[in-house]
Amino acid sequence: MRVIIWWYLLSKISKMIKNKGIKNKMRIKISKTSSTIIIHKAKVFRTMLILVIVICLMPPQGLLVMIPVLNIVWKYLIILGIFISVIWYLYRIHRSKRIGKSLIVISMYFITVIILALQPGSSFFSCIANYLPLFSGLLLFESEQDNIEILFSVIHSYLFVLIIINLVCLLLYPNGMYKSISITEYELNWFLGYKSSFQFYLYPAFILSFIFLNYSKKQIISSLIVVLCLLEACLGKNYMLLVVLIVCIFLYYFINVDKLKIFNPFTCIVTLIIINIGLVSMYLLNIEFVNILLTKILNKSVTLSGRAIIWACTLINIHKKPWFGYGTLSIEQRYQTFHGVPHSHNQILQVLFEGGGIGLIVYLIIIFYVFVKLSKTFYLKTTKIILIAIFGLFIMGTVEILTHQQDVLIWMIFYLGCYSEKIDNQLFS
Known part of the structure; x- marks a missing residue:
């Protein structure tokens, strides 16, 4: 009888333990599911936030020109994008309790141009309107430096959509969709704007694709881009x-x-100095090789679409105010100063014109800082890709400038040089 009673009690206890174990397992599963849902919601929120900021800061320029009402609306959306990126960055540093050293160094240039915009004859409002979107792009990257895969994927996908739409427009309207008139009439305009605006979108997409080509999940779409x-x-x-x-x-x-x-950071700098100084100098001295290069190979006019005149005029103006420059001019002042175009068509000349010797020194300091960061991690493939990207940027900088309001992603590419190791660890680990 006692044996039966003990057997009964033991069976009951074992059932209770078993049921409790099942409940615990259910609780664990429920907690895991809920945490997965929370992580998924956070990822969706972050994706949407990044997309909103990027759309606000990087609209398709041609679309805004074709629809004037949309252009007015987008001016407020740019302000919204700047506001969101600043608030998000402040929230992130409040949680992480740290401010990136690289952001402080790069900020030196933005602070310099803003201070120089306070001098007489400069337009402080134009300076803020031009440089704040660029700085907001850096804030976005700084905020999402621990979620680089999501950040790159959102930007990559957004640019892919714009590129597809622009390709359709190019095929349907090979001679341009509309005419844009400032002082000169421009016909080669499409969804992304005038042909020289393509680099604001195509080049960042191109570089991100190079990075993703080493990342198995996005090789096909990256090759297509x-x-x-x-x-x-x-x-x-x-x-x-x-x-x-x-x-x-x-x-x-x-x-x-x-x-x-x-090919390394040192030889890259030397080559860029030779290209930037040599090309302008040789052209202004009317060396025949440069004329052949422009007219026969690059299919440009002998005056390089008027750039020689603009460079000469810019150098004369720089000579008048060599130390502090002229600050950021309003759009009307720029068209008058640069003979009907909004800038000097050379990045170094533009920096000298706006900031004088002071601005150039600060600009060279941040370039030197980025190249030092790259040299420390040059054994990584990501670093080499970023160095190629920056090298390409400064080649374009010989005939264009890299401080447009639309150069948000161009500056972000330059900023990648400060975080190549972190990018490599997150994407290729």
């Missing part, structure tokens, strides 16, 4: 962009097969 960028640069007759893209592809190939060991 590389081809589309080359095609659109060709169809849009943006030959400088096309040359830069081809140079980047060759450098990428030779570095991949380890046959270009001479």
